Each structure stands twice: as C-alpha cells, then as structure tokens.
Amino acid sequence: MNTRRVSTAVAAAGLSSFALLYSPQPVLPQLAAAYGLDPGSASLAIGVATGSLAVAVLPLAWLAGKVGRRRVILWSVLVSALLGLLLPLAPSFPVLLVLRAAQGAAIAGFAGVAAAYLADQLGAGRLAGAVGAMIAGNSVGGMLGRLGAGFAAGPLGWQGSQFAVAAVALVCALFAAATLPAALPATLPAARPALAAAPPGRVPGRTWVVLGVPVAVGALGMGAFVAVYNAAGFRLSAPPLSLSPAAASLVFLSYAMGTMSSAAAGRLASRLGRTPALVTALAVTVAGSALTAHSSLVVIALGFAVLTGGFFAAHAIANTWVTAEAPPHARGRAAGVYTLCYYLGSGAGGTTGAVVYGHAGWPWLIALTSAWLLLAASAVLATRRLRRPAAA
Numbered sequence: 001m002n003t004r005r006v007s008t009a010v011a012a013a014g015l016s017s018f019a020l021l022y023s024p025q026p027v028l029p030q031l032a033a034a035y036g037l038d039p040g041s042a043s044l045a046i047g048v049a050t051g052s053l054a055v056a057v058l059p060l061a062w063l064a065g066k067v068g069r070r071r072v073i074l075w076s077v078l079v080s081a082l083l084g085l086l087l088p089l090a091p092s093f094p095v096l097l098v099l100r101a102a103q104g105a106a107i108a109g110f111a112g113v114a115a116a117y118l119a120d121q122l123g124a125g126r127l128a129g130a131v132g133a134m135i136a137g138n139s140v141g142g143m144l145g146r147l148g149a150g151f152a153a154g155p156l157g158w159q160g161s162q163f164a165v166a167a168v169a170l171v172c173a174l175f176a177a178a179t180l181p182a183a184l185p186a187t188l189p190a191a192r193p194a195l196a197a198a199p200p201g202r203v204p205g206r207t208w209v210v211l212g213v214p215v216a217v218g219a220l221g222m223g224a225f226v227a228v229y230n231a232a233g234f235r236l237s238a239p240p241l242s243l244s245p246a247a248a249s250l251v252f253l254s255y256a257m258g259t260m261s262s263a264a265a266g267r268l269a270s271r272l273g274r275t276p277a278l279v280t281a282l283a284v285t286v287a288g289s290a291l292t293a294h295s296s297l298v299v300i301a302l303g304f305a306v307l308t309g310g311f312f313a314a315h316a317i318a319n320t321w322v323t324a325e326a327p328p329h330a331r332g333r334a335a336g337v338y339t340l341c342y343y344l345g346s347g348a349g350g351t352t353g354a355v356v357y358g359h360a361g362w363p364w365l366i367a368l369t370s371a372w373l374l375l376a377a378s379a380v381l382a383t384r385r386l387r388r389p390a391a392a
Helices: 003-022 025-035 044-067 069-089 093-111 114-122 124-179 205-237 245-272 274-291 297-325 328-360 362-382
Strands: none
Touching: 003 044, 003 069, 003 093, 003 114, 003 124, 025 044, 025 124, 025 205, 025 245, 044 069, 044 093, 044 205, 044 328, 069 093, 069 114, 069 124, 093 328, 114 124, 114 297, 114 328, 124 245, 124 297, 205 245, 205 274, 205 297, 205 328, 205 362, 245 274, 245 297, 274 297, 274 362, 297 328, 328 362
16 A cells, blocks of 8 residues: 555544634634624634534444445545535624534544554554654645635635635545545454453453543643633734734744644653653643743744644644554444544633633633643553553
8 A cells, every 4th residue: 555645644534624724713713703792702703613523423434334435434524515605604603603513523534544544554564654744734634724714814805805715715625535445454453462352342451541641631631721822813813913814824824833843742651651752742742832922923923833743743643542552343432432532622721711701811711721731641650550561
C-alpha cells in the first residue's frame, strides 16, 4: 500500500472537514452583531456542530464497520461540503444552527473513522506518522478555513465568507473521493498476548481503563483549546486592540505551529516515551495560554502559537495512543469513543469558555482552561503504572 497516497487522500479529506467545521469561528463577532447575540450565544454556531459531531460519531463508526470505512469517509466529506454551500442561505440564526448541526453530524463520518481506516491500511508500524500527517491536514484545514473566512468577511460579509470556504472544501472532498484507496481488512497482530488471550470480541477492562487516559486528554485539551479560540475574535476586535476581522483572523496562522508539532509528535513520543511527551505537550499548552493574557499584541500572538503547537502535539499523541493500543476488533469503537469525547469537550468547553469570557474576561478564561489542561496532565501521570513499561 502506498503510504503517501493514503496519507495525502486522508489529509485532503481532513482539510475539507475541518475548514468547514470551524469556518464560523473568526466571524462570531459579526454573527453576534447581526443577530444581537452575546459571545456565549454566538459560539453555539461552533458548539452545535461539534456537539452533533460527537453524538453521531459512534453510530457512524458502527455503520462504517458494516458498509466500509472508505464509503463513510467519502459520504462524510461530500455531504458536509454541500451543506456548507447552503449555510449562507440560512434566513435566521436558528436555521443556521440546524444546518450546522447537520454539517457536524456529516463530518463525524470522517472524524470518527479516519484513524481506524489508517490503522487498517498501514498497520501499527506506520500508524504514528500517518496519524500525525492526518492531524497536520486537519490543522491546515482549520487554519485555512478560519483565515479564508476572516479575510473574506470584510468584502463579502459573513455569508460570502462561508460560501467561499465551502467551495474550496468541496474541491478537496472531490480530490479525496478520487484518490482514497479501498479499505483493507483489519488483521490481528501476533504480539500482545494479553489481548490475544481475551475472549473474541471482548476487550480487557484494564485496556479500557488505560485508553480512558488519552480520551480524557482529548476531551479536556480540546475544550480548553476551542474555548480560547472562540473568545479570541471578541478580545482582538474589542478595545484596546480593536483589530479588523481580517487582522484578527491572522491569529489563526498559529495553526502552522500545530501542523508542524502534530507531524513531529510521533517522533517526540518515540524518543521521550509516551508519558513524558504528552505531559510536556500539555505543559507547553498551558504556558502558551498564560502568554495570551499579556497586553502586548506581539506576546499575545506568540502565546497563541505556543499553545497551538502544544495542543496539537498532545492531540496527536493521545489519538495515536488510542488507535495503537486498542485491539483490531475494537479499533473502530476505541477511535469512536475518543472522537466522541474529544468533540463533546469541544462543544461544552468552547461554549463554557465563551460564557466565562463574556461575564468575567480573559484572565478568568485562561485560569479555567489552564486548570483543565493541568487536570489532563495529572491523569496521565496518575495512571502511568497501569500501562506496560514499553508504552510509558
């Protein structure tokens, strides 16, 4: 199997999916002004999409096991792009939320299945690099979707900005449809005697406990990350910074750091070990968050770059951990549970963070999100003894 072809096709699908998922984020202040909303209410344009994605992940992961993971991925990227083209036509904010919920559910087909598809295609030996490439594609999609929407919002309005992002996403989706290889059947590796000794179709309880650690990291990390970015546009466009939508959207260039760090995360984990690498990535995310509380625009921009790099490294390590440690017959379920909790964290944490920012300001938002990240790091350290020495 051509690793580059698989990784490129999945990266294109991820670019399409995540450009669509987060494209409203830089125009949340414009949505709030257009519909008379506070920051917390406006952030529902993100929250309902990530929430419906979370709800749809497990059913679509089950469906993928029946009809094929490739088929589910392709339907996911094509339907979500077509819904994106309809989004600017929404006559009211409630209708927009309904379309966003449908779009989030469609994106779940990619988000919940892609890592398991890569594991089936490439095997455990090449999985870390492929998952890193996939998450890099996801981060590029998130960055380009946000930047494109932010820059287009000035001349085209928020509706035109969303249409432009959806059109680019559709091109990426069509490329993925043309190049994504047919799925290969999963095979049970000869190693792992403890898992091989388990009854067919069952997973040892100890394994699920160990897998709960990266799942918690994904939920808490993503909640903190989205909370900060949901509020970023409001803070950057308000006095004393008072940036335009295009200038404020430049903060999403920080996603370039996420692209690099997610691609390098596998090497970092191999060199340091999973626990030190993951705790280090979470600590870097906290440090970056603290820098954004500074009054200088340069320091704020540096803080966003640092926290984005740290978060995507943590996400790549946690995501690979779940997929690699789960036995093949439970790989789809494990990936689905990770994605479910990851996007529940996004929806709940992002909305909670926007509410806290609206009522208490940026320092309290950073205090809250830093507490979530430190809790995640504590969970990793506290459960280290449950894992095999080679995995630690």
